[in-house]
Amino acid sequence: MWSPSLDTIDALKHRAILNALRTDIGDGRLRLGDRLPAARVLATKLGVAVGTVARAYREAAADGLIQSEVGRGTHVLGNAPRRVAEPAFGARSNGLIDLSIDYPLQLLDPDPGPVLDRLARRTDRMELMRYVASEGSPRARVAGVAWAKRYDLAGRAIEAVVLCGGNQHALTVSLACVFGGRGGRIFSEALTYPGFKDATGLFGLQPEPIALDDQGMIPEALDEACREFPLDVPSAVYVVPSLQNPTTAAMSIKRREALARVIERHGLFVIEDDVHRLHADEPGAPIAALVPDKTFFIAGLSKVVSAGLRIAYLFPPRALVNATVRCVLATQWSVPPLMAEIAAEWIDDGTADAVREAKGKEAAERQRIAAELLKNSGTLRSQTQSFYLWLDLPEGWTGDSFALAAARRGIGVLSDSSFRISNDAGERRGARICVAAANSREELRTALTSIATVLEHPPGFSERIV
Numbered sequence: 001m002w003s004p005s006l007d008t009i010d011a012l013k014h015r016a017i018l019n020a021l022r023t024d025i026g027d028g029r030l031r032l033g034d035r036l037p038a039a040r041v042l043a044t045k046l047g048v049a050v051g052t053v054a055r056a057y058r059e060a061a062a063d064g065l066i067q068s069e070v071g072r073g074t075h076v077l078g079n080a081p082r083r084v085a086e087p088a089f090g091a092r093s094n095g096l097i098d099l100s101i102d103y104p105l106q107l108l109d110p111d112p113g114p115v116l117d118r119l120a121r122r123t124d125r126m127e128l129m130r131y132v133a134s135e136g137s138p139r140a141r142v143a144g145v146a147w148a149k150r151y152d153l154a155g156r157a158i159e160a161v162v163l164c165g166g167n168q169h170a171l172t173v174s175l176a177c178v179f180g181g182r183g184g185r186i187f188s189e190a191l192t193y194p195g196f197k198d199a200t201g202l203f204g205l206q207p208e209p210i211a212l213d214d215q216g217m218i219p220e221a222l223d224e225a226c227r228e229f230p231l232d233v234p235s236a237v238y239v240v241p242s243l244q245n246p247t248t249a250a251m252s253i254k255r256r257e258a259l260a261r262v263i264e265r266h267g268l269f270v271i272e273d274d275v276h277r278l279h280a281d282e283p284g285a286p287i288a289a290l291v292p293d294k295t296f297f298i299a300g301l302s303k304v305v306s307a308g309l310r311i312a313y314l315f316p317p318r319a320l321v322n323a324t325v326r327c328v329l330a331t332q333w334s335v336p337p338l339m340a341e342i343a344a345e346w347i348d349d350g351t352a353d354a355v356r357e358a359k360g361k362e363a364a365e366r367q368r369i370a371a372e373l374l375k376n377s378g379t380l381r382s383q384t385q386s387f388y389l390w391l392d393l394p395e396g397w398t399g400d401s402f403a404l405a406a407a408r409r410g411i412g413v414l415s416d417s418s419f420r421i422s423n424d425a426g427e428r429r430g431a432r433i434c435v436a437a438a439n440s441r442e443e444l445r446t447a448l449t450s451i452a453t454v455l456e457h458p459p460g461f462s463e464r465i466v
């Protein structure tokens with residue numbers, strides 16, 4: 001007779017029985033067709049009410065695990081709960097190959113199975129389902145400091161790191177810390193990550209565009225803008241220095257130093273979003289290392305390990321750590337401790353580094369494919385392991401006319417207008433193509449071959465935006 005081990009103590013006894021059923025079916029101790037004891041018999045054995053067992057059986061039946069039939073008793077049906085199949089976020093429909101979103105080679109994401117198994121056996125596992133301090137648990141912060149070493153941010157104290165729910169959350173928290181309730185002035189690269197625009201909108205800020213070239217933000221342009229606007233209000237600059245999104249520009253060390261001088265001269269705060277740094281060719285010292293007392297440095301795991309973890313480690317200026325923690329508290333109390341723990345495990349056991357390397361190699365192969373297929377299609381800007389490339393379009397095209405023509409052939413890309421923070425943000429005509437978003441190299445080849453064909457002929461009337 002099946003006799004569940006209820007060592008997975010659950011405050012609700014029917015749920016403990018249900019969990020034991022799931023585990024035993026999953027582990028093969030119970031097989032298809034096995035007969036389960038009658039509810040009354042099991043209840044006596046376990047010393048619980050008959051209704052408790054009956055409820056567990058009802059819920060197991062609703063999950064498709066077992067089946068009860070009058071006269072035949074209760075039998076095991078399957079080895080997995082029935083699930084409603086839902087399309088994943090970003091799943092393709094209508095044959096569209098969507099290279100418009102910076103999906104980080106999700107097919108190479110680590111399988112959470114082994115780490116979840118390990119966590120399931122840990123005696124302290126219930127701690128992972130409870131409130132933790134808003135800055136994150138000590139163990140999660142230790143992992144953050146270890147991770148930061150990969151970003152050339154060595155020697156940071158455990159107290160210097162604040163856990164956030166991904167880079168986007170860290171960015172919003174940093175903005176809240178500088179501007180919340182006060183307003184002020186924020187500068188950024190003229191073409192930038194669209195989520196930045198969304199976040200500044202929450203604080204009623206209108207970012208000022210700063211010109212950029214193939215080394216990213218131009219320090220003299222920032223200097224000029226700082227002189228033009230009165231900075232008697234909270235002021236900051238948002239910068240993506242290592243692998244700029246969308247242009248893939250890379251800041252040299254000289255450029256970083258020149259920018260740091262301007263930042264110091266004008267007393268700006270810096271929000272340094274280095275989300276792609278670990279796949280950049282030769283990232284120089286972080287600006288956070290040059291202007292530590294002013295910089296919020298964001299090192300997130302979404303692009304390097306797995307986007308669904310929603311974990312980023314934020315290093316605010318030392319004097320603002322407590323204020324930053326309050327902003328995390330105000331926005332989501334803390335990141336889910338279970339996810340922070342998975343991240344810590346993956347950093348400790350080498351999974352994070354292995355996945356980073358595998359994704360880097362795959363991205364490099366995809367960049368080679370793009371260089372070959374788009375060699376006559378305008379000027380490509382990229383770095384060896386970049387997840388996307390920027391295409392400066394040939395004569396006759398605008399970013400929008402190109403994106404429209406590509407969409408008509410079933411390929412999604414984003415034009416410069418998606419990244420502009422204002423209409424007068426320069427003349428650059430181009431588009432971002434996310435090579436890492438394709439489901440396979442084959443799919444990427446198909447998409448890029450189509451794009452090359454599109455670009456063979458300047459747009460006809462029907463492809464102009466009117």
Ligand SMILES: Cc1ncc(COP(=O)(O)O)c(C=O)c1O
Binds near residue numbers: 165193275300303312
């Ligand atoms: C520059 C930049 N910052 C932030 C993000 C968002 O990262 P996360 O998924 O960790 O919130 C992205 C995503 O594409 C990005 O490119």
